[in-house]
Amino acid sequence: EGRRALRAASVFGERFCADGVSALLERPIGVSWPALESLLRQGTIVVSSGDSPARGIELSFRHALLRDAAYATLPDAERGQAHAAAARWLEQAGERDALLLARHFEAGGVPARAAHYYGRAAEAALAANALSEAITWAGRAIELGGGALDAGACARLDVLRAEASYYAGDLPRAEELATRALEARTVGSREWFEALAWLVLAAGQRGNNDLIEKWAIVAANTHAATDAQ
Numbered sequence: 077e078g079r080r081a082l083r084a085a086s087v088f089g090e091r092f093c094a095d096g097v098s099a100l101l102e103r104p105i106g107v108s109w110p111a112l113e114s115l116l117r118q119g120t121i122v123v124s125s126g127d128s129p130a131r132g133i134e135l136s137f138r139h140a141l142l143r144d145a146a147y148a149t150l151p152d153a154e155r156g157q158a159h160a161a162a163a164r165w166l167e168q169a170g171e172r173d174a175l176l177l178a179r180h181f182e183a184g185g186v187p188a189r190a191a192h193y194y195g196r197a198a199e200a201a202l203a204a205n206a207l208s209e210a211i212t213w214a215g216r217a218i219e220l221g222g223g224a225l226d227a228g229a230c231a232r233l234d235v236l237r238a239e240a241s242y243y244a245g246d247l248p249r250a251e252e253l254a255t256r257a258l259e260a261r262t263v264g265s266r267e268w269f270e271a272l273a274w275l276v277l278a279a280g281q282r283g284n285n286d287l288i289e290k291w292a293i294v295a296a297n298t299h300a301a302t303d304a305q
Contacts (some may be wrong), residue, residue, distance in 0.1 A: 077111040079149070082120070085112075086147035087158045091124055091136045099156060099165040160184025174200060175213065182220065191221035195233055204239055210240040231267065232262040238274045242281075250278040264298050 080105035084100035085092040090142065098108040114122065115121045120142060124134035135145040152156065163180035171177055178193035194217035201210035214233040225233075254275035261268040272291060279287045 077108075077118075078115055079146075081108060081111040081115065082146040082157070083150045085121070085135070085137070086143050086150065087155075087162050090140055090143050090197075091134050092170070093134050096162065096165055100161050113160065125186070156183065156185045157186075160186055178213070178216075187220040187222065191217045191225060194220065195229070198236055200233035202236055205243075207240045207244040211237050211244070214240075227260045228267070231257040231271065234260070235271050235274060238271070238278070240272060242278055247278045250281065251275060251284075254278060256277050268298075269295070 080101060081097055084097045087100060088096055094105055094112055095107055096111065098105045101108050112121065116123070117134075119138055121135050122138050124136040137146070159180045161184070163177055163184050163186065166177055166180065174193045176198035178190050178197055181187075181190035181193060194213045198210045198212075198214035198217060201207075201213060214237045214239055217232055218233050221229065234253045234257035238250045238257065241247075241250035241253060254271050257271040258268060258275055261271055271296060275289060279285075279291075
């Protein structure tokens with residue numbers, strides 16, 4: 077029982093909680109807790125110093141190597157299912173770390189949900205001015221989304237990457253991404269004007285005045301949709 081509990085705990089990483097382990101073992105907490113309590117007494121796991129709003133008081137492996145060793149004993153055929161189950165449990169528990177959820181869903185073979193959370197992780201990274209991470213996570217969302225993401229969703233991620241690229245100083249990439257997003261959005265919509273703004277900003281910094289003049293004329297002759305007014 078202790079080994080099974082350790083394997084389940086290792087799916088979550090170095091930190092986990094008893095309820096999550098019980099969910100992966102598909103057993104009530106009253107059944108799985110004695111095994112965890114035994115591991116606590118042995119010193120294999122310890123009570124973590126922090127807690128999560130979504131998961132309550134957390135436990136953790138005493139050493140990262142113990143977690144890695146436990147994870148290595150999990151059969152390859154079961155890892156994907158375990159990560160998917162962990163992701164669903166965390167999601168239902170109200171986990172707010174989008175990147176954590178994205179990685180679990182990706183490892184669990186659920187690309188559509190992984191794409192959704194990578195997109196949210198990208199938004200959070202951009203808000204925190206973590207430009208490289210924002211570009212990376214948005215790109216990963218598009219890669220995993222495939223046919224699950226509509227043109228509008230992909231365009232929103234491209235605008236996000238254009239904004240991050242602009243502030244990172246990669247103006248050619250910002251212009252490229254903004255142009256692609258512009259072409260995918262409904263002319264005159266709020267999203268269309270948003271993409272156009274980043275295109276013009278990037279073009280202006282590059283001294284591409286002909287492009288600015290071209291799009292200024294287009295914008296001046298474009299009737300704004302209701303949501304863009």
